Amino acid sequence: MxxxxxxxxxxxxxxxxxxxxxxxxxxxxxxxxxxxxxxxxxxxxxxxxxxxxxxxxxxxxxxxxxxxxxxxxxxxxxxxxxxxxxxxxxxxxxxxxxxxxxxxxxxxxxxSDQHAWFQQSRAGRSGDKADWYVWADAKPDGTPPSNWQSVFGGPAWTWDARRQQYYLHNFLKDQPQLNGHNxxxxxxxxxxxxxxxxxxxxxxxxxxxxxxxxxxxxxxxxxxxxxxxxxxxxxxxxxxxxxxxxxxxxxxxxxxxxxxxxxxxxxxxxxxxxxxxxxxxxxxxxxxxxxxxxxxxxxxxxxxxxxxxxxxxxxxxxxxxxxxxxxxxxxxxxxxxxxxxxxxxxxxxxxxxxxxxxxxxxxxxxxxxxxxxxxxxxxxxxxxxxxxxxxxxxxxxxxxxxxxxxxxxxxxxxxxxxxxxxxxxxxxxxxxxxxxxxxxxxxxxxxxxxxxxxxxxxxxNAHPALRRGSIRVVHSDDAVIAFEREEGGERLLCVFNLGATPRDWPGPTATGETILAANDADMARLPAFSGLVVRR
Known part of the structure; x- marks a missing residue:
């Protein structure tokens, strides 16, 4: 295909x-x-x-x-x-x-804890999948093996009665951690x-x-x-x-x-x-x-x-x-x-x-x-x-x-x-x-x-400078950013006003062909929330 x-x-x-x-x-x-x-x-x-x-x-x-x-x-x-x-x-x-x-x-x-691999792994400490997940004994006081925490809240360890060990889960307890080292x-x-x-x-x-x-x-x-x-x-x-x-x-x-x-x-x-x-x-x-x-x-x-x-x-x-x-x-x-x-x-x-x-x-x-x-x-x-x-x-x-x-x-x-x-x-x-x-x-x-x-x-897709060209920031202030994209002899200036207030064009007035203009931007004025791409 x-x-x-x-x-x-x-x-x-x-x-x-x-x-x-x-x-x-x-x-x-x-x-x-x-x-x-x-x-x-x-x-x-x-x-x-x-x-x-x-x-x-x-x-x-x-x-x-x-x-x-x-x-x-x-x-x-x-x-x-x-x-x-x-x-x-x-x-x-x-x-x-x-x-x-x-x-x-x-x-x-x-x-998932419903995956056949985990079902086999939790069945006991022997077997070909026993070490496919991250298992560890409790500390002497019964607490988890480390202080690691789950992204979703609470400890990253859950006790499993079948293996009499904790298993690691960086997310939900229903998402046991694979042992990527294996x-x-x-x-x-x-x-x-x-x-x-x-x-x-x-x-x-x-x-x-x-x-x-x-x-x-x-x-x-x-x-x-x-x-x-x-x-x-x-x-x-x-x-x-x-x-x-x-x-x-x-x-x-x-x-x-x-x-x-x-x-x-x-x-x-x-x-x-x-x-x-x-x-x-x-x-x-x-x-x-x-x-x-x-x-x-x-x-x-x-x-x-x-x-x-x-x-x-x-x-x-x-x-x-x-x-x-x-x-x-x-x-x-x-x-x-x-x-x-x-x-x-x-x-x-x-x-x-x-x-x-x-x-x-x-x-x-x-x-x-x-x-x-x-x-x-x-x-x-x-x-x-x-x-x-x-x-x-x-x-x-x-x-x-x-x-x-x-x-x-x-x-x-x-x-x-x-x-x-x-x-x-x-x-x-x-x-x-x-x-x-x-x-x-x-x-x-x-x-x-x-x-x-x-x-x-x-x-x-039509302009190599936009698709894969280099990038160089040439101006940045509290609301306006301008950067150049360049590839294979094509050089484009991209200017954006991210603010709610119109802004003057930053630096010297640009010349060239307008490729794209958002919200009526031009080479003299940048309305609120506007952008312009110009071929230099």
């Missing part, structure tokens, strides 16, 4: 635009209120119309859904709520026919990767990768110094030096890269969060023997979009030998919608256009989360209706992930906005303002954000 897109000396993924689909919430083909693979396949024409290069699918594997698919019970099958392996094969075939590549999540740090575990994970590569996938997003290995000595983490940031979980009170980020992860990454290189033109991107993420992302992507890219968190949880934030983020990834290639996202399934974090409703329309232009102007790969092309906002879901285990555990200090996972609105006049057949209530509610933002409504409006998204992605 091949794609129509011609291969070039530059890898297809370098500078790619990748569209993230959260399967539960994209489209429901069978009327049960939950999105599925057949629903995705039926709507891939919409994705292709944006001009993106690839689709990242969040987990669709067999799972008890305690963490909505990130607790995998079978790495090599599709959960029945999403369909079958045949449905996945049909999705791959349709995507490739539309010149779209498919990237899937791989969760290598933990499984060569047999690595072989099983590589075999899983090969299974999906043989079915035609074009790459992997590796979830929570810096949790893949721990310190075998189970050394206590030291307390974290006070940073004046709110601490909402016990996890926030520690420096995570020993429960994640072990140096031996690099050896596993080299094995993953060797496998993917066998298949050619494949792509890997690491999800690396946490206090030490910058160093870990650089290590995971350094040179030509590890991963292709790392997924930065700089923008995902920022409460404001500022010139300093942008300058710092792009400055962390210089175009220098041995430094990896970054990937950026403003939104995803784990982070609150950017428009609800960065602006107010009366400015949302203008801000969304500026934000979209900024995203396509960044150096690196860019990820567009489903509904971002429509300007969807965060949905305020009452506590009684929350499903997200993290939000429930940390209420009300954590903005619910459910609010960013609400169903995609396809048809503004349909009772369920075209998400399904209407036979069953969608698994999460729609936002009150989402009906007016539906795909069919924006398709009929030439001035909509949907059409603007297509325009700016097309420009990125």
């Amino acid at each position: 091949t794609l129509a897109r011609a291969q070039t000396a530059t890898p297809w993924w370098k500078g790619a635009v990748i569209y993230q689909i959260y399967p539960r919430s994209f489209a429901d083909s069978n009327g049960d209120g939950i999105g599925d693979l057949a629903g995705i396949t039926a709507h891939l024409d919409h994705v292709a119309s944006l001009g993106v290069d690839a689709v990242w699918l969040s987990p669709f594997f067999t799972s008890p859904m305690k963490d909505f698919g990130y607790d995998v019970a079978d790495y090599r099958d599709v959960d029945p709520i999403f369909g079958t392996l045949a449905d996945f094969d049909a999705l791959i075939a349709r995507a490739h026919a539309l010149d779209l590549r498919i990237i899937i999540d791989q969760v290598y740090s933990h499984t 060569p047999a575990v690595q072989e099983a994970l590589l075999a899983t990767a090969r299974f999906w590569l043989d079915r035609g996938v074009d790459g992997f997003r590796l979830d929570a990768l810096n949790f893949a290995m721990h310190d075998p000595a189970l050394t206590d983490n030291p307390p974290a110094p006070d940073t004046n940031r709110a601490r909402t979980r016990p996890f926030d009170f520690q420096l995570k030096l020993y429960n994640q980020g072990h140096p031996d992860i690099l050896g596993l990454l080299a094995r993953i890269r060797t496998l993917l290189d066998e298949y050619g033109a494949r792509f890997t991107v690491a999800e690396v969060g946490g206090d030490d993420s910058d160093r870990e992302m650089k290590a995971f992507t350094a040179g030509d023997t590890r991963l292709n890219s790392a997924y930065g968190f700089d923008f995902l949880y920022a409460d404001r979009l500022t010139p300093d934030l942008i300058a710092d983020a792009v400055g962390n990834w210089p175009d220098a030998p041995g430094v990896g290639w970054p990937s950026w996202a403003f939104e995803n399934h784990d982070a609150p919608r950017a428009l609800s974090r960065w602006t107010v409703p009366e400015h949302a329309s203008a801000f969304a256009r500026m934000k979209m232009l900024l995203l396509v102007a960044l150096r690196g790969n860019i990820f567009l989360y489903q509904g971002e092309e429509l300007g969807l906002t965060q949905v305020d879901i009452p506590f009684a209706e929350l499903l997200d285990p993290e939000a429930i555990a940390n209420w009300p200090m954590t903005l619910s992930r459910d609010g960013a996972r609400t169903p995609m609105p396809w048809i503004g006049t349909a009772p369920d906005m075209g998400f399904g057949s209407g036979a069953a209530k969608p698994w999460l509610p729609f936002g009150d303002d989402h009906r007016a933002l539906a795909v069919d409504v924006q398709q009929a409006d030439a001035g909509s954000l949907l059409h603007w998204t297509r325009t700016v992605i097309a420009a990125r």
Whole structure:
């Protein structure tokens, strides 16, 4: 199975635009209120119309859904709520026919406690799977083996009566930690990767990768110094030096890269969060023997979009030998919608256009989360209706992930906005303002954000300087940032006013051809929330 897109000396993924689909919430083909693979396949024409290069699918594997698919019970099958392996094969075939590549999540740090591997491992201290997870005896006083804390709250250890030991879980207790140090575990994970590569996938997003290995000595983490940031979980009170980020992860990454290189033109991107993420992302992507890219968190949880934030983020990834290639996202399934974090409703329309232009102007790969092309906002879901285990555990200090996972609105006049057949209530509610933002409504409006998204992605694809060129910040103040993108003799100046007050053009008046202008920006004046890309 091949794609129509011609291969070039530059890898297809370098500078790619990748569209993230959260399967539960994209489209429901069978009327049960939950999105599925057949629903995705039926709507891939919409994705292709944006001009993106690839689709990242969040987990669709067999799972008890305690963490909505990130607790995998079978790495090599599709959960029945999403369909079958045949449905996945049909999705791959349709995507490739539309010149779209498919990237899937791989969760290598933990499984579900319902996975057959864990069921065998917890049965006793002997057997071929006994050391596939992280087990440890209690301290003499019966307390856990170390002070490590779970991301979702509380100790990262749970007692198991069958083995008379604690097992490690960096997330939910239903997500036991794999022992990534074990060569047999690595072989099983590589075999899983090969299974999906043989079915035609074009790459992997590796979830929570810096949790893949721990310190075998189970050394206590030291307390974290006070940073004046709110601490909402016990996890926030520690420096995570020993429960994640072990140096031996690099050896596993080299094995993953060797496998993917066998298949050619494949792509890997690491999800690396946490206090030490910058160093870990650089290590995971350094040179030509590890991963292709790392997924930065700089923008995902920022409460404001500022010139300093942008300058710092792009400055962390210089175009220098041995430094990896970054990937950026403003939104995803784990982070609150950017428009609800960065602006107010009366400015949302203008801000969304500026934000979209900024995203396509960044150096690196860019990820567009489903509904971002429509300007969807965060949905305020009452506590009684929350499903997200993290939000429930940390209420009300954590903005619910459910609010960013609400169903995609396809048809503004349909009772369920075209998400399904209407036979069953969608698994999460729609936002009150989402009906007016539906795909069919924006398709009929030439001035909509949907059409603007297509325009700016097309420009990125047409201009090598935007897609893969170097970046250099030339101006930054309290509201305005300007940077140059350059590649192969093409030099573009990108200028953005992130503030609500019009601003004069920074520095000498520019001359050249206007490539893109958001919200009436020109080379003399930058209205509120505007942006301009000019060929120098």
